[in-house]
Amino acid sequence: MSQPRIVAVTGAFGILGSAVARAAAGQGARVALIDFAKSAPEGLVAACGPDALALSGVDLTDPDGARSAIDEAAARFGGLDALINVAGGFAWQTHADGDPAVWDRLYAMNVRTTANASRAAIPHLRASSAGRIVNVGANGAVKSAAGMGAYAASKAGVHRLTESLAEELKGEFTVNAVLPSIIDTPTNRADMPDADFTRWVRADELAAVILFLASPAASAVTGALIPVTGRV
Numbered sequence: 001m002s003q004p005r006i007v008a009v010t011g012a013f014g015i016l017g018s019a020v021a022r023a024a025a026g027q028g029a030r031v032a033l034i035d036f037a038k039s040a041p042e043g044l045v046a047a048c049g050p051d052a053l054a055l056s057g058v059d060l061t062d063p064d065g066a067r068s069a070i071d072e073a074a075a076r077f078g079g080l081d082a083l084i085n086v087a088g089g090f091a092w093q094t095h096a097d098g099d100p101a102v103w104d105r106l107y108a109m110n111v112r113t114t115a116n117a118s119r120a121a122i123p124h125l126r127a128s129s130a131g132r133i134v135n136v137g138a139n140g141a142v143k144s145a146a147g148m149g150a151y152a153a154s155k156a157g158v159h160r161l162t163e164s165l166a167e168e169l170k171g172e173f174t175v176n177a178v179l180p181s182i183i184d185t186p187t188n189r190a191d192m193p194d195a196d197f198t199r200w201v202r203a204d205e206l207a208a209v210i211l212f213l214a215s216p217a218a219s220a221v222t223g224a225l226i227p228v229t230g231r232v
Contacts, residue, residue: 004028004029004030005024005027005028005029005030005081005082005214005215006029006030006032006073006074006077006078006079006080006081006082007021007024007029007030007031007032007081007082007083007084007214008031008032008034008070008073008080008082008083008084008117008121009021009024009031009032009033009034009084009086010034010035010060010083010084010085010086010087010113010117011034011035011085011086011087011088011113012031012032012033012034012035012040012044012054012086013033013035013037013039013040013041013044013056014035014086015183015185015186015187015203016086016136016183016185016203016206016207017033017035017086017087018033018041018044019203019204019206019207020084020086020207020210020211021033021044021048021052022044022047022048022207023204023207023208023211024048024084024211024214025047025048025049025052027211029082030049030051030052030077031048031049031052031053032052032053032054032055032069032072032073032076032077033045033048033052033053033054033055034055034058034060034069034070034073034087034117035054035055035056035058035087036056036057036058036059036060036087037056037057038056038057039056040054040056051077053072053073053076053077055069055072055073060087060112060113060116060117061108061109061112061113061116062116063116063119063120065116066113066116066117066119066120067116067119067120069117069120070083070117070120070121070124071120071124074124079124079127079128080121080124080125080127080128080131081125081128081130081131081132081214082125082131082132082133082134082214083117083118083121083125083132083133083134084133084134084210084214085113085114085117085118085133085134085135085136085158086136087109087113087114087117088109088110088113088114088136088155088158089105089106089109089110090106090151091105091106091150091151092147092148092151093147093150094146094147095149098149098150102150103150103153103154106150106151106153106154107153107154107157109154110151110154110155110157110158111154111157111158111161114135114158114161115161118133118135118161118165118175121133122169125172125173126172126173128173129216130173130215130216130219131172131173131174132173132174132175132176132213132214132215132218133162133165133173133174133175133176134175134176134177134178134210134213134214135158135161135162135175135176135177135178136158136177136178136180136210137155137156137158137159137162137177137178137179137225138151138152138155138158138179138180139179139180139181139227139228139229140152140155140181141153141154141155141156141158141159141179142179142227158177159177159179159225162175162176162177162223162225163223163225166222166223167223170222170223174213174218174219174221174222175222175223176213176218176221176222176223176224176225176226177224177225177226178206178209178210178213178226178228179225179226179227179228179229180201180206180228180229180230181200181201181227181228181229181230181232182195182200182201182230182232183200183201183202183203183206184197184200184201184202184203185203188200198231199230199231199232200230200231200232201228201229201230201232202230205228205230206228209226209228213226
């Protein structure tokens with residue numbers, strides 16, 4: 001009988017991160033939930049199994065903080081098979097009237113967190129028989145729209161990092177990214193109340209694609225930027 005996969009999820013306390021963590025646990029994985037927030041949503045840790053590890057208050061923009069969290073997860077479970085980088089942020093603003101500080105904030109939240117967590121995970125993933133990194137990019141970074149400059153630029157950074165890491169680590173383990181359109185979340189529904197929510201990507205749909213890429217079955221896929229755009 002094969003050993004359970006060991007999966008670390010950053011941004012695990014959010015809508016998408018929690019969906020990924022729950023789905024991974026449902027597939028039998030041992031899950032480390034890593035987040036900057038101080039506490040997990042009620043019931044999340046229990047839903048991820050009796051040995052789930054929740055690491056709160058982790059600042060992934062700090063390389064030492066990222067390394068400490070990833071090392072703790074690997075020590076707890078005896079290794080690491082997959083890192084899923086969900087941690088990130090979003091802001092909409094026009095460039096002419098926007099706050100320049102938002103560019104730095106989104107770069108830190110989207111690119112730096114992914115880079116730091118990935119760097120920390122590389123030694124552990126190299127020791128896995130089927131190591132995987134799956135990042136969350138954005139379809140809106142392929143062709144940006146008005147008000148999306150800072151966000152799209154930061155997510156484009158995630159795309160280029162994904163491609164670079166895939167080349168750097170080719171033959172050792174795989175690195176891929178999913179590119180969602182609008183994810184069906186309570187925040188997005190509140191921000192766009194007149195939209196047709198049925199056209200958006202559900203968190204569980206996106207989680208399914210992420211977990212395929214994080215699985216041994218995806219051994220032939222690396223450096224891919226996979227659109228997951230639902231019915232938009």
